[in-house]
Structures are given as C-alpha cells and as structure tokens.
Amino acid sequence: MTVPQRVAIVTGGSQGIGRQVAxxxxxxxxAVVVNFATGKVAAExxxxxxxxxxxxxxxxxxxxxxxxxxxELFDVAERTYGGIDVVVHSxxxxxxxxxxxxxxxxxxxxHRVNVRGTFVVDQQAARRIRPGGALVNxxxxxxRLSMPGYAAYASSKAAVDAITLILARELRGRDVTVNAVAPGATGTDLFLAGKDEQTIAAMAAMSxxxxxxxxADTAEVVAFLAGPGRWINGQVVYVNGGAA
Structure with a gap:
C-alpha cells in the first residue's frame, strides 16, 4: 500500500529558521510549499x-x-499537491x-506581520489542514526575558503564543495539533542585524x-511536532539551550 505524500506550507521559508525548516x-x-514575501531568488x-x-x-x-x-497560497498548495498536512508559520x-x-x-x-500575519495564516490553516496534521507557529x-528594547517584538510574540494556545482548544475533535516553538537567540540574519560582537557574545552567554x-536546532523540534509528536498539543516549546 502506497502512503500518500504529506504536504507542508512553510511561511518565511526563504531564509533563516524557515529555510532550515523547509x-x-x-x-x-x-512536499514543501516555500512561501516568501520579497526574497524570490532565495526562495527559488x-x-x-x-x-x-x-x-x-x-x-x-x-x-x-x-x-x-x-x-491563494493555500489554494496553490491544494491545487499542486492535493491537500495540506502541516503549516509552519515562520x-x-x-x-x-x-x-x-x-x-x-x-x-x-x-504587529501587522507578526500578529495579524499569524492570525491570517492560522485561520487558513485551521480551515484546511487535513486530519492528522499539525500547525506550528x-x-x-x-x-519571558523582558529585555529592554524588545517591547514591540516581544509583545507581538506573546500574541503568537496566545493565538496558538487558544486555537489548539478551538480545534477540539479535528485531530490537528497546534503548537508554538519559541527559539532563543539564534544565528539568523534577523537576529544578527544591527548587533555588535559584544552584544552577540553576551546573548550567546545567556544559555x-x-x-x-x-x-537546525529549531527545525529539529518543528519536524518532531510535524511528525511523531502527536501527543504534544497546545504548548509553547522553548528551544533556547536553557536561556530562560
């Protein structure tokens, strides 16, 4: 018996964590649908x-x-591969x-990208993911760190956590897990931009x-939640080397 291919959408899949997850x-x-906003060459x-x-x-x-x-992104996934099993919103x-x-x-x-974007993607995911599937934000x-200078970003990610936990409960009976993965300081372009070596070293030392x-540390956890981790649901999983 042939096992049907599973299909994943990865938003922000052209760079950083999203690229590694894809x-x-x-x-x-x-089969992976690699979403991008402006990084067409990188996505290709x-x-x-x-x-x-x-x-x-x-x-x-x-x-x-x-x-x-x-x-339309979700439509393309369904037209191309026949359905959607996993959505990773990165x-x-x-x-x-x-x-x-x-x-x-x-x-x-x-807040438009991180909060509204999460709500928009999660709304489509909740409507379309097939039974046995997973949504990972x-x-x-x-x-958790309350670091000075991070109010805008941290508050947007706190909203991501809230959306995740509530949606997991709203999808009762659907056989779809909903979790968030919360990385710590990770060596991506988004994290490194504008930081001097002293700041980067200090943040690395927090772990x-x-x-x-x-x-890859985050991608490994995402892959587990997208595959065998079926009894993990409605959780924020911290992937930070013990930094908090």
Whole structure:
C-alpha cells in the first residue's frame, strides 16, 4: 500500500529558521510549499536545493498579513499537491528600541506581520489542514526575558503564543495539533542585524550551552511536532539551550 505524500506550507521559508525548516521537512518526505514575501531568488534557491536532494517543492509569494494572498497560497498548495498536512508559520519581522523612542510606524509594521500575519495564516490553516496534521507557529523566548528594547517584538510574540494556545482548544475533535516553538537567540540574519560582537557574545552567554542557537536546532523540534509528536498539543516549546 502506497502512503500518500504529506504536504507542508512553510511561511518565511526563504531564509533563516524557515529555510532550515523547509529543507528538513523535505528531507522527511514532505512536499514543501516555500512561501516568501520579497526574497524570490532565495526562495527559488531553497526549492532548487530540495529538488536536487530528491524532494518536491515550489516557491509561492504571499504577504502573510494579506488574507487574499494567503488564501491563494493555500489554494496553490491544494491545487499542486492535493491537500495540506502541516503549516509552519515562520514569517516575521523585528524592530528594537525603548518604548519611549520607538517609532509607532515600526510598532504597526511589527504587529501587522507578526500578529495579524499569524492570525491570517492560522485561520487558513485551521480551515484546511487535513486530519492528522499539525500547525506550528514560530514564536520567541523574548516574552519571558523582558529585555529592554524588545517591547514591540516581544509583545507581538506573546500574541503568537496566545493565538496558538487558544486555537489548539478551538480545534477540539479535528485531530490537528497546534503548537508554538519559541527559539532563543539564534544565528539568523534577523537576529544578527544591527548587533555588535559584544552584544552577540553576551546573548550567546545567556544559555548554559554557551552558544547561539542554530536554525537546525529549531527545525529539529518543528519536524518532531510535524511528525511523531502527536501527543504534544497546545504548548509553547522553548528551544533556547536553557536561556530562560
């Protein structure tokens, strides 16, 4: 008996954690829809790497906060591969400044992508993921750390946690798990941007492991939740090397 291929959508799949997740799920046998907002070339490189390794993937653009574009993203996944089993929502942006100095336009940008984007993607995922599937939102350890300068970003990720936990309970009886994975400081372009070596070293030292996380550390946990981790549901799983 042939086992039907499982299908995953990874938002923000052209770079950072999303890129690593897309490649890991492909290695696990998923056909992967690699979503991107502006990084078309990078997304196509991810697809090429997956195909070269013997997998299946396609790159699809969509602004995650645009409900029409996200609906089309899910439509493409269903038309191309016949259904959706896993959605990993990794797309996000960051902006760091003290509350007294933060440009409110930046606050709106962060919350539009990170909060509204999560709601829009999760809404489509909740409607379309097949039984036995999983939704994984990428959150952050920052809401637990209360670090100065992180109010905009941390508050947006606290909202991601809330949406995740509530949606898990709203999907009672659907056989679909809903979890968030909350990385600590991870060596991605999003994290490294604008930070000097001293700051990076200090944040790496927050973990008893004495290093920054690697995107592969998070991808490994996501792959578990997307596959065998069926009894984990309605949780925020911290992947931070013990930093908090």
């Amino acid at each position: 490649q890991r799920l492909a290695a696990d046998g998923f 490189q991810v697809v090429a790497a997956i195909v070269a390794a013997g997998g299946e993937a396609v790159a699809v653009p969509a602004d995650v906060a645009d409900e029409v574009a996200v609906a 797309a996000g942006v960051a902006s760091h400044a003290p509350v007294t100095e933060l440009d409110l336009a930046e606050l709106d940008r962060v 990428i959150s952050s350890t920052t809401p 008893p492991m004495g290093r920054l996380g690697d995107p």
